[in-house]
Structures are given as C-alpha cells and as structure tokens.
Amino acid sequence: MRRLFPLVEKEVKDLLRDPRIYIGLVIPVILMPLLGFLISTSMSSSIEAGARSVKIAVLDCDKTALSNTLLNLSVSLGADIVKIDVPDLEVAIGEARNLGSKALLVIRKGFENDLVNYRKASIEVYVVMESVSLASIGVYTSIEGMLTLSSKFFSNMLVSKLNPNISPDVVRDPFNISARSILKDKIIEVPPQIFFNQLLMGYSIMIPLLLLILSITVVQFAATATAVENEEKTLETLLTFPVTRYEILLAKLLGSSILAVIGSILFTGGFILYFNNMLSMQGFGFPIGNISQLLPSPPPESFILLAVSLILAILFVTSLGVAIGALSSDVRMANSLLVVVIVPIMVPSFLMMYGDLGTLPLALQLLVYALPTSYPIMIARDMMTSVPLETILGIPYSAALTVLVLYATSMLLTPEKLLTIQYGLRLRGARKRQIRELD
Amino acid sequence: MRAGSIVVVRNLVKRFGDLVAVDGVSLQIEKGEIYGLIGPNGAGKTTILRIMAALLLPTRGYVEILGYDAVKEASKIRPLISYLAEDAGTYRNLSGREYLSIVARIYFDSNVEASRAVEEAISISGLGERVDDRMKTYSKGMKRRLQIARALMTRPKLAILDEPTSGLDVFHAKHIREVISRHVKEGGTIVLSSHNMLEVEYLCTRVAFIHRGHVLFEGEPKKIKNELGASNLEEAFIEVASR
Incomplete structure (x- = not known):
C-alpha cells in the first residue's frame, strides 16, 4: 500500500x-x-416594470357612487385609470388597446345594487398579453393587489353598516388557526405545509441532487483519468510498474473521488447561492434552514447507513468510469460511452426525487433496487422518519454488486486483457474503415 | 534474482485471434549484454518485448526473466526490470520532476534512494531547468529522453527498450547510446528493438533478425556480417529475409 x-x-x-x-x-x-x-434581477425588473407603468382602462357600466368610489380608491393606490365610455365590451377592448392600456377593468351594471344588498358584485379584468413574459404577470399582480385592498375596504364598510360593534376581520376570517407538526413524538412549532416544503427541499431534493451530482462527477473523473492514460499512451508504462492492479484501481478511485467531492462541494455552494439569489426576490422568499434547527436529528445509525451506502455507490460508479476509460481510446470516446452509463443511473434517482417508489411499476422498482446509487438517495429521503427494512436489506446486495464490478474492473486492468481487448477494438475499427473504403 | 541467464525464451508463440504475431521464437540473453531485436514493422519485436515485460501472456512456450517465470511470477519480475514502450507518453499536467519523483517512490522504499534516482534521471535526460516545466510543453525528443531516464534511473537488472532513440536528433541519440552503454558497464543488461540497423550494429553485443514472428538469424553483428558477406547489418537482414 x-x-x-x-x-x-x-x-x-x-x-x-x-x-x-x-x-x-x-x-x-x-x-x-x-x-x-x-434571472432574479430580470424577473424582478420585468414584474416591477409591468406593475409600475400599469395603465388601466375602465368601462364603468354602473356609473354609481360606489363604482366611482372604487375608481378613486384605485387612483389613490397608484393606478393610472383611463375611463372609456363605449356601448359594448368588444369596442371597449379595442379602445383600451388604442389608448395603450395593458388592462381593461369592467364594472358591470348593478355593482352598487349588489353591494348594498349584500350580494357579490361583479368586476371583470382583461389583461392584454403582449408577450409571454413576466411583465404581463406584473400587470395582473398589480391589479389583483389593488382589487384585494379595495375589496377589504368595501367589506369593512358593509360590516360596519350592519353592526358598528363587530370587527370586520373576525367576520372575514373567524378562525385563529395555529398548525404544528409532530415528528417522532416531538411537537415542532412549524405548520406541516412549511415543514414538508423544507423536508422536500432538503432531504428529497437537495441531498439526492447532491448525490446525483457526486455520482455523475465521480464517474466522469474516473473515466477521464483512465481514458487520458490511453490517449497519452501512459497506461502501458503504468502497468509495468511494480504495483498491483488493485493499487492502480484504488488510486484511480481515490483520486477521482477526492476531486468529485471537491467538485460537489463547489457545485452545492453554487447551487445554494443560485437558490438564495432566486429566493431573495419579493414574493418568492421563504426561509431555508430555520426549521432544521427545530427538527430532531436523524438517528446516528441512519448516518452510518448513509455513509456505507454512499461509499458503495461511489465505488460502484467509479469502477464503471475506470472500466469505460480503460476501454476508450481517448477522452472523447469515454465521454460518449459515459452517456450510456449515466442515463440508467440518473433515471431511478429522478424517479425517487419526484415520486413514491411504491407506486412505480414493478420493472422500474427493480431497476431502482438494482443500482447501488439508489440507496443513498432512499436512505437520505427516509432518514428523518425511518429507513424501511427493504432498503437496509438492499445494502448487502449493493455491496456484493459493487465488489463484483470492482473485481471485473480490476481484471480489466490486467495488461494481457486490456492490451488484447484494445488490440481487438483497433482491429475492428481498421476492418470497418477498410470496408467503408472498399464500398 | 536467481543465478543464470537474464532472459530465456523457448518456443514462444503469441496469437491475437487469427493473427500469429510470434511463432516459435527461442533466444537467451546473458548478463551484461545489449541484445538487439531488429526487423520491419509487424515482425513481432514489440510483442516479444511486451511478453518479456510481463505485459502480455504467451499463447505457448516458456519465458524466464531473471530466473522467474514471466507468467507465474510476474510480480517478482516487475521491480527488477523496466520497460520503455515505443510510443510511451507522458502526463501532460505533471512536471518532469514530479513524474520522476512519483515513479522513484514506487520503486524505492527509502526517500533518499528515490531522491538520488530522480537526480540521476535528470542528469540522464539532460533536461536541465526544463525538468520543472509541465510535460505538455516538452518536444517529442524531450519526452523520449525523460522516458529513457525514467527507465534507467531505477537501475533495473534488465531494461527492455522498444525503439529507444526514435524521435531523437543525432546529438541526443548519441547521448542516449552512451547512457545505454554506461548502464551495461555498471552491471545492467539491455534488450532493445530498433529500425535503425546502424545504431544496433554500433550498440549491440548480439542481435536477432525477426521477420513474420520468427527469428531468422542470431549472433554478434560482426560475425553475422562476415558469415553473410554483408557490409552492414541492413544488407545482412535483406539477404536473410529474401531467402
């Protein structure tokens, strides 16, 4: 050693x-x-631009005091209101477009009558979709906000008219709901929805995504490290050194894994910064990590399971990468072959990230359980609750398969086998070229 | 190392599918020899050298290196020999010194010995300060000199050199020939292959003419020339090959 x-x-x-x-x-x-x-800057500026310059055409068919109050309220909330007076909707839309308005608000006849009789009053909003862009969302968001505030104003007015001693807020929303989550007999002061969002984000998306990136990176590095030996004609010399094929393989596994871990850390850092930048946008933000302080830690044995399954998965994919690299004449060929290997590895991971394993067809379930790369993702997902028995039982199987692939790869690093296979591949290539030339 | 001949090859056959690369080759190399395999492309020279370096297994026959069976005791042979492939490449992103240091630490247990080997290799290669540059900046000749230095710095009992001076200019080829001669004087043994028959004639104590997987003729260059009435080995080879 x-x-x-x-x-x-x-x-x-x-x-x-x-x-x-x-x-x-x-x-x-x-x-x-x-x-x-x-992305966040462009989205924010588009939405802000859409909302800031919103010019709303209004067709007031009611022409009453209350409809006028609504329009005055809208102006006081910052809307640029242009009244139009035409006989029907189609003409109103045409007029609104001619005026350069991005939206048309139609106050139907009977607006005031409905309100004073405690019935829902109708308002129609038409947004001109100039393009499929965030600016159009900004226009609607702005109108929706304005109407929500106006609606609250009118409901306050109606409730006060009925009984000045009643709080309009209580009428609108009579319950004071405080939801909490229970995890393993511990009450966590967080509503289940946010709790699940966090768990989903952390354990079902972030960790599997990180493992996925690690798997792809490590297999790519291992294949590149070995293929480059063929490309630069260094492998033959390496195989004559007084080292065993296991030492050569282990060096490639360790070298690739060290760099893959560095790469995954950098990628995760970049990914978190990407999310932070995205989530810093107004209206999109929700706290990340705050809840993790409230959550009970997963049991220590689940970390051991995760570590074992992760080591096995890395050994498995790295061995595949070394085997692909050894059989490739250059890095380009290795990268082409990698796609064939990476896709079957990635599919089960995506299936687990976005779906429930038990609901998948049997063939897909078998594919997921067949790959050592699936187990870290399964364990990460379930470690907050409890790791199912079939996942635990899958680890010895995963270990056996990994040892088999390691052995097969080490056999491939026997000079006799490798040189003979490479000679055979070269011969086949030469024959194909010869046939093509003859054709 | 066991006593006796450095290399013993008996009735060696190597097939790659339908292709017979080596067909019944027998030869013996003694300590202190520079033994040359000469022949055209595809004659089987590289395959014989690869089998001696325990890279390939014979299909049939027996190969003994330094007293060890090349098939059953390959792991005992590897620390005692070194092999230079004809197209041996370098690690583009390592410096010459880093590469030599890595190889030296694989061969030697002691850091002192490894450092000595590296310094010797730098001297053999003649790379000077360029040894600290990344190898991707080296010319073909510089890479070849570094590889020869790598092969000889470990003081192998048997150095197997496939076309050692290919890609070198006349000055560096001469320098390498001198290094090879010195290595043998210091107790080493060398088996090499070459297309350059004049070089082989100058350097080798004995040569074997290889053609289509067979040894056509073997002996000391001077005796071969006399026996065949040729003025140089090139003429002698053509004479033998055309029979």
Whole structure:
C-alpha cells in the first residue's frame, strides 16, 4: 500500500490541472450564482416594470357612487385609470388597446345594487398579453393587489353598516388557526405545509441532487483519468510498474473521488447561492434552514447507513468510469460511452426525487433496487422518519454488486486483457474503415 | 534474482485471434549484454518485448526473466526490470520532476534512494531547468529522453527498450547510446528493438533478425556480417529475409 500514495498523487495532480476538469469544477460556483442573480434581477425588473407603468382602462357600466368610489380608491393606490365610455365590451377592448392600456377593468351594471344588498358584485379584468413574459404577470399582480385592498375596504364598510360593534376581520376570517407538526413524538412549532416544503427541499431534493451530482462527477473523473492514460499512451508504462492492479484501481478511485467531492462541494455552494439569489426576490422568499434547527436529528445509525451506502455507490460508479476509460481510446470516446452509463443511473434517482417508489411499476422498482446509487438517495429521503427494512436489506446486495464490478474492473486492468481487448477494438475499427473504403 | 541467464525464451508463440504475431521464437540473453531485436514493422519485436515485460501472456512456450517465470511470477519480475514502450507518453499536467519523483517512490522504499534516482534521471535526460516545466510543453525528443531516464534511473537488472532513440536528433541519440552503454558497464543488461540497423550494429553485443514472428538469424553483428558477406547489418537482414 506504500506505493498507493504516489499513484494517488499522480491522479489528483494530473486531473486537477487538466482544463477539462478544473474548468468544470470552477464553473458552477461562478456561473450558478451569476445565473440566479441575472434571472432574479430580470424577473424582478420585468414584474416591477409591468406593475409600475400599469395603465388601466375602465368601462364603468354602473356609473354609481360606489363604482366611482372604487375608481378613486384605485387612483389613490397608484393606478393610472383611463375611463372609456363605449356601448359594448368588444369596442371597449379595442379602445383600451388604442389608448395603450395593458388592462381593461369592467364594472358591470348593478355593482352598487349588489353591494348594498349584500350580494357579490361583479368586476371583470382583461389583461392584454403582449408577450409571454413576466411583465404581463406584473400587470395582473398589480391589479389583483389593488382589487384585494379595495375589496377589504368595501367589506369593512358593509360590516360596519350592519353592526358598528363587530370587527370586520373576525367576520372575514373567524378562525385563529395555529398548525404544528409532530415528528417522532416531538411537537415542532412549524405548520406541516412549511415543514414538508423544507423536508422536500432538503432531504428529497437537495441531498439526492447532491448525490446525483457526486455520482455523475465521480464517474466522469474516473473515466477521464483512465481514458487520458490511453490517449497519452501512459497506461502501458503504468502497468509495468511494480504495483498491483488493485493499487492502480484504488488510486484511480481515490483520486477521482477526492476531486468529485471537491467538485460537489463547489457545485452545492453554487447551487445554494443560485437558490438564495432566486429566493431573495419579493414574493418568492421563504426561509431555508430555520426549521432544521427545530427538527430532531436523524438517528446516528441512519448516518452510518448513509455513509456505507454512499461509499458503495461511489465505488460502484467509479469502477464503471475506470472500466469505460480503460476501454476508450481517448477522452472523447469515454465521454460518449459515459452517456450510456449515466442515463440508467440518473433515471431511478429522478424517479425517487419526484415520486413514491411504491407506486412505480414493478420493472422500474427493480431497476431502482438494482443500482447501488439508489440507496443513498432512499436512505437520505427516509432518514428523518425511518429507513424501511427493504432498503437496509438492499445494502448487502449493493455491496456484493459493487465488489463484483470492482473485481471485473480490476481484471480489466490486467495488461494481457486490456492490451488484447484494445488490440481487438483497433482491429475492428481498421476492418470497418477498410470496408467503408472498399464500398 | 536467481543465478543464470537474464532472459530465456523457448518456443514462444503469441496469437491475437487469427493473427500469429510470434511463432516459435527461442533466444537467451546473458548478463551484461545489449541484445538487439531488429526487423520491419509487424515482425513481432514489440510483442516479444511486451511478453518479456510481463505485459502480455504467451499463447505457448516458456519465458524466464531473471530466473522467474514471466507468467507465474510476474510480480517478482516487475521491480527488477523496466520497460520503455515505443510510443510511451507522458502526463501532460505533471512536471518532469514530479513524474520522476512519483515513479522513484514506487520503486524505492527509502526517500533518499528515490531522491538520488530522480537526480540521476535528470542528469540522464539532460533536461536541465526544463525538468520543472509541465510535460505538455516538452518536444517529442524531450519526452523520449525523460522516458529513457525514467527507465534507467531505477537501475533495473534488465531494461527492455522498444525503439529507444526514435524521435531523437543525432546529438541526443548519441547521448542516449552512451547512457545505454554506461548502464551495461555498471552491471545492467539491455534488450532493445530498433529500425535503425546502424545504431544496433554500433550498440549491440548480439542481435536477432525477426521477420513474420520468427527469428531468422542470431549472433554478434560482426560475425553475422562476415558469415553473410554483408557490409552492414541492413544488407545482412535483406539477404536473410529474401531467402
């Protein structure tokens, strides 16, 4: 094992200095927050622009004191109201567009009559959709806000008219609901909806996403590290050194895993910054992480299970990456082959992130349980509640499959096998080229 | 290392599917020799060298290196030999010194020995200060010199060199030939292959003509020339191959 350290050093240095790798590592941490900032800025400015310059055409068919009160209230709330006086809706819409209004508000006849008789009064809103953009949402959001405030004003007025001693708020919303969640006999001062949002975000999306990125990164690094040995013709020399094939394999696994962990940390950092930038937008924000302080910690054994399953998953995908790299003549070919491997690994992960495993067809369930990469995601998702027995039983199976893949990959690193396979592949390629030329 | 010949090859056959790359080759190399395999492309030279380096397994026959069976005792052979492939590449993102240091630490237990080996390799390669540059900036000749230095710095009992001077200019080729001669004088043994028959004639104590997987002729360069009435090994090879 003494010889392992120089081999790992070689892997880490060679990979870390490779522009194909380090650019991939650094890009998410720069690009994702930037992307989040740009998207949120563009969304905010579009919505603000839509709301700020909102010019509303109003067709007041009622022409009463109360309909006039509504219009005055709207003006006092910042709306740019343009009254139009035409006989029907179609003409009103045409007129509104000619005036450059982004919306048309129609107050139907009987508006005041309905209100004073305690019936719901009708108001129609027509928003001109100039493009499928956030500006159009901004227009509607602005009108909706204005109408909600007006509605509250009118309801206060009506309730006070009925009985000045009654609070209009109590009539509108008579219950004072305070919802709490119970998790493992502990009462948590958080409504279930927010609690589930947080759990969903943390354990069902963020952790699986992180594991997914780790799997993809590690398999890519391992394949690149091995394929580059073929591309640069260094593998043959490496195989003549006094090291075992297990040491070569282990060095590649460790080197790729170290960099994959660094890459995943950077990516997660970038991803969190992206989310923070996105969620900093008004109306989109909700606190992240506050609830985690209130939650009971998952049991220690679930962390052990997660660690074991994660190590197995990383060993599994890294071995596949080394095998793909060893069979590829260059990095480009390895990357093409990787797609074939990554997709079946990713599909079960997405299935688990967005659905309930038990509701899937049996074939898909078997696919999920067949892959060692599924287990960290299953455990992460269930560790707050309780990890099901079938997941625990799947770990020895996962370990056996990982050992099998490791052994098969180590066999591939036997010079005789590798050189013979590569010779065979080259021969096949040459024959195909010959046939093409003859054709 | 066991006593006796450095390399013993008996009735070696290597097939790749339908292709017979080596067909019944027998040869023996003694300590202190520079043994040359010469022949055209596809003759089987590289396959023989790869089998000696325990990279490939023979389909049939027996190969013994430094007293060890090349098939059953490959792990005992590897620390005692070094192999230079014809197209051996380098790690683009490592410096020459880093690469040499990594290899030295694989071969030597002691850091002192490893450092000595690195300094020796830097001297053999003649790279000077460029040894600290990344290898992707090296010319083909610089990479080759570094690889030869890597192969000889571990003081192998047997160095297997496939086309050691390919890609080198005349000055550096001469330098490498001198390094090879010195290595043998210091107690090493070398088996090499080359297209350059003049180089082989100058350097090797014995040569074998390889053609279509067979050894056509074997002996000391001077004796071969005399026996075949040729003025150089190139003429001698053509004479033998055309029979």
